[in-house]
Amino acid sequence: MKRLTSGALAAAAFAAAIGVPGAATTPAAPAKRPNILYIMADDLGYSDIGAFGGEIETPNLDALARDGRLLANHHTGTVCAITRAMLISGTDHHLVGEGTMGAPRDERRGLPGYEGYLNDSALSVAQLLRDGGYHTYMAGKWHLGAGEEGKGKTPDQWGFERSYALLPGAARNHFGHEPADARNYSEDGRFVQPGPGFYSTDFYTRKLIEYIDARRGDGKPFFAYAAYTSPHWPLQVPEPYLSKYKGRYDAGYDAIRLARIARMKQLGIIPADFTPYAGLPETLRQSPATANSGTPQARYVNAVNGAAQGHVDYGPGRVVKKWDSLTPLEKKAQARYMEIYAGMVDNLDHNIGLLIRYLKEIGEYDNTFIMFQSDNGAEGWPVDGGADPRATDEANAAPEAYAKLGTDQLKRIQYGLRWAEVSAAPFRNVKGASHEGSVSTPLIVRLPGGSGQGGRQPVLRDWTYVTDNTATFLAVAGIEPPRRPAPPDPDAAGGKDRNAGKVVYKGRNVYPVSGTSLLPLLRGDRLAERGLPAADESYGRGYVFSADGRWKAVWAEPPQGPTDGHWQLYDLRSDRGENRDVAAGHPEVVAQLVQRWQAYMTQVGGVEPLRPAGFY
Template identity: 45%
Template sequence: MRLTALLTATICLATANVLAAERPNILLILADDLGYSDLGAFGGEIETPNLNRLAASGLQLTSMYAAPTCSPTRAMLMSGTDNHLAGLGAMAEAIQPFQRGKPGYEGYLNQQSYSISELLRDGGYRTSMVGKWHLGLAPEQGPDRRGFEQSFTLLEGGGVHFKPTPGSTAKIEQITYRENGQPVELPDDFYSTDFYTDKLIDYLKAGEGSGKPFFAYAAYTSPHWPLQAPDAYLDKYRGRYDTGYDEVRLARIARMKDKGLLPPNFQAAVPLPVTPLLPGWQQLNAQQRQVEARKMEIYAAMVDNLDHNVGRLLDYLRQSGQLDNTLVVFMSDNGAAGERHELFYPPGPDTDNSLQNLGRRGSQIDYGLRWAEVSAAPMRLFKGTTAEGGISVPAIVQLPVSIRRQGLERSVARVDDLAPTFLALAAQPEPGDSYRGQAKHPITGRSMLPMLQGKGRDEVIMAGELFGSRYYREGNLKLLGLVPWAKPGEAPKPLRWQLFDLSSDRGEQQDLLSSQPQTVERLKQAWQAYARQVGVVAPPQAAKP
C-alpha cells in the first residue's frame, strides 16, 4: 500500500511538473507614469541596464497603447475590455455628478468584468501581486477578492514612497496598505519599489514546489509623484539636467533616430508655447533652474532604482531556472505626468520642500509639465489626454525561449490585449459572456501572441475616452478630440477635433481636418457608435460632437 501510494504521488507530482513546464509563467511589470523616452532602450539618458538587456533579448514594442491615466488602464489590463465597461469610465477620484450611479462608472473593477487573475487561478496558475491596486478601496473590491492568492498592495492611486509619518495630517500620507486583504504595519526602512520586489520574490519562492506555473503582477508606483528616492540614488544624476528641457529632449529624439525607433525625417511634437504661467528654460532665473534640474535628477533616480528592482526579479528567475519558461511583459500605465498634484494634495505642516530635502522623506513635488514633455518625447502632450503623448507607452516583451524572437515590433497593440494574450499562452479558452453562472462583459481585446511570434496583425481599430477627451483610430487615421484646459472658475471650453495620419505624423503636427471632411464625419459617427456601445456618459452640453 505504501509503495503504491508513493508511486501514485510521484506520478502526480511528475505530471504537475510537466504541465507547469508546458505552460509558461507570466510576469507582468507595470511602471507608473513612466514616459515614452525615459528608458535607455527608448532613447533616454537614464541608466536602465536591466530593461535595456530585456529589450535586446526580446521585443521592443514601439506602438503600445494604454488609457490616458492609471486606474482606467488597470481596469482594461485586468478585464481585457474597455474601461467604461469595467467600472472605470472615469477615475474614482474624478467621477462627475452627471456620471454618478451610471453603469461603468462604479469607480472600481465591477463584477460584470472578468479579472485575468481569477481566470488564470481557476486555470491552475498560482497568482500573486504587489504594488498599486487602484481598482477599489472596499474590502470586497481588493485584489484578494479578484483572484490573487497572495497580494501586498497600496489601495489608493498614489502616496509617499516611504513609510508614512505617524500622526501626519498631509493628504499624501493618508494611504492604505493591505496584505491578502488585511491591514499591515510597514517596516521603518520601507521604500515602495524595494519592498514590493522583496515581497514578490518571497511569494514566488514560496510557490516553487507547487508544480504550478505562476502569474505574477508587479505594479510599481515608481516614478509616480511624489518624487522620492533612496539616499543611495539621490546624488547619482546631479548636474545631468543643468542644460534644461530642450537640450535633453532633442538629445533623446536624436538617439531614438539613431536606434531606428524613429525614421530620420520624423517630425516630433512641438512643446507648448511659452507663457508667464508656463515658462521655458530661458525664462527661468538661476535659482529656478537649480530647482527644476533637481526635480529631474530625482525622477531619474527613481527610474534607475526601478530598473535595479526589475533586474532583481529577472535575476531571481534566472538563478532559479524559471526565466526561460516565463513571458515577461514590461510597460507603463500611461504617458508622462504633467499635472500639478499640489492643487489636490496641499502640503501639510511638516512638508519640507526645501532644495536640500527634495526627494527625501517629507518632500512632495512633481517634476512639472516641461519635464513631462521631455519624458513624452517625441510625442505630443502627456498623461490625462488622448494625444499620443498621453496614451503611447514604452513596452518590452520577452517570450519564453521556445518561441522567443528579438527586435523592434511596430504593430499596434493596447493594454486590453494583454488578458487574451495571457489566456492564449496558457492554452485557456476565452470565457465568453458568462462565467460560473454570472453574466460578464466579454473580453474584447485581441491576443497579441501571433504578432509577438512575427505572424503579423490585422488593421487596428481602437477608440477611447477619458475626462471628455476622446479618439477613434482606424488603421493609421486617428480622429482626436481634445477638451482644452480651462482655468479654475472658467466655463468649460468646447471640444476641439483634429485628424492625423499616424503613419507619417505620429507627432500629431499636420491636422488633416479641413482637407478630409468626409473622413472626419465618418470617424465621428464611428466614435459615437463606440460611445453608445461602451456607455460613455458625457455632460449634457457635450452629448453631441
C-alpha cells in the same frame, strides 16, 4: 472556461509557435507551462528608458529588450486606474466601472460604468489564470477598489492568491509613513501598515520574490504582477540614486528632449524622418475663461457640442514657461526635480534586475514570459516653474529645504509639465490627454527561451492595446476565456437588454475579453480583430483611430483644444507626432471617425460630460 490543452502540450505548443530555438513540434517529454511576469511602471514616459532612447541608466530593461521584442505603437488608457481596469478585465474601462479614475465629480456620478471601482460585470485575468492552474501573485498599486464601504474589492477577491497592495492611486510618500488609522495598504485582504525600512519599489520586489519562493516547489506555473508605483509622484528615492544624477539636467528641457529624439532615431524606435512634437507654445500669462464659465448659464464646449450648436464656454488657460524664461532659482529647482525622477527610474530598473536574477537563480528565467510597460504617459500635473510658484518657493526657501528634496522629509513634489513633455518625446501631450504622449507607452516582451539572436530586435510597429495584454497572458497559459453568451435580461423600465454582449462565468454575467493575443504578432503574423474599436473617452476628452490606423481624430476641451470645439485630425502615416491638424482639408474623414467614436460610446455606455475637464 476550458483548458485548451494539458499543461505539457500547452508549453510545448507555445514554444514551437513563437519560434523558440530547438522547440519541437511534438513534445518529447512533459514540460511545465510558462510562468508569466508582468511588470508595470507608474507614469513612466515613452522615452525614459535606455532602450527607447532615454539617458537614464536602465541596463536591466535594456538587456530585456535585446533578448526580446520592442513594440513601439502600444497604447493604454489616459490615466492609471483606467488602464489597470482594462488590464485586469481585458475590456473597455467604461464597461467595468472605471469610466473615470474613481467616481466622477459631475452629473455622471452613479451611472452604470462610473462606479469608480472594478464592478461585478468584470472578468479578472488573475481569476482565470488561477482557475487554470496558475499561482497568482501581486505586489504594488491596485487602484481598483478599496475593499470598504462597498467601494470595490481588494486583489484577493479578484483571484490573486497572494497580494500586497497599495489600494488608492498614490500614497503620502514612498517610504510608507502612514497615519496610524490609514487603510491604504492591504495584504491578502487585511489592512496593514508598512514597517521600518520600507521604500515602495524595493519592498514590492522583495514581497513578490517571497510569494514566488514560498510555493515554487509544487511545480505549478505562476503569474506575477509587479505593479510598481515608481516613478509616480512624490519624487522620492533613497541613496545612492538620490545623488546619482546631480548636474545631468542643468542644460534644460530642450537639450535633453532633442538628445533623446536623436537616440530614438539611431535605435530605430522612430523613423529617421520623424517630425517630433516640440512642446506647448510658451504662455507667460494665463488666458481668461469665457464670461459665463463657472455660472449656471454656461454652455460648455464638449465633444458633441461646439460653437455650431451654440456651446462657446470654457475655462482659463495656464502658464507654461520655456527653460530660458525661468529664473535661476526656478532652473535650480527644475533640474533637481528631474535628477530625482531619473534616480527613481534607475532604482526601478535595479529592482527589475533583482526579479530577473531571482528567476535565473531558481532556473525559471527561460520558462518565463516577461512583459514590461508603463500604465500611461508621463505625469504633467502643472506644478512646474511658473505654473505654480509655490513649488519653487518651497524648494528654495532655505538651503535645508532644498537639501530635503527627494527624501522622506518633504511633502509631495512633481517634476511638472515641461519635464513630462521630455519624457513623452517624441509625442504630443502628457498623461490625461488623448494625444500620443498620453496613451503611447514603451512595451517590451521577452518570450520564454528569449529571441535566440542575442542582439537588437526589429521594432514592431503594429497598433496594440492594453487589453491585448490580457488576451496574451491567457494564450501563453493555454487558457480560453469564457465565451457562452449570457441569457437576455431586459430592463423593465427601458427595455434594454442588460446582458447584451456579456458572457457567463461562474454564475456571473460579465463582459468578455475584447483584446487579441499578441502571440501572432510576436511570431511575425497578423493580429486578429479586436472586439471593440480603437477608441476611448475619459473626462470628456476622446480619440478614435481609423480601421487601417492611418487617421486619428482627437478631441480636447478649450483652451487646450480648438476654441470652436472641432475634432482635430492627424494623418499618422506622416505625422504621429500630431503636429498638423488636417481636419479642415478632410471633413469627410472627420465625419466618419466621429461617427465611429459615437458608435463606440454607445457600445461601451460612455457618457460625454456637460463640462469636460482633466482628472485634476
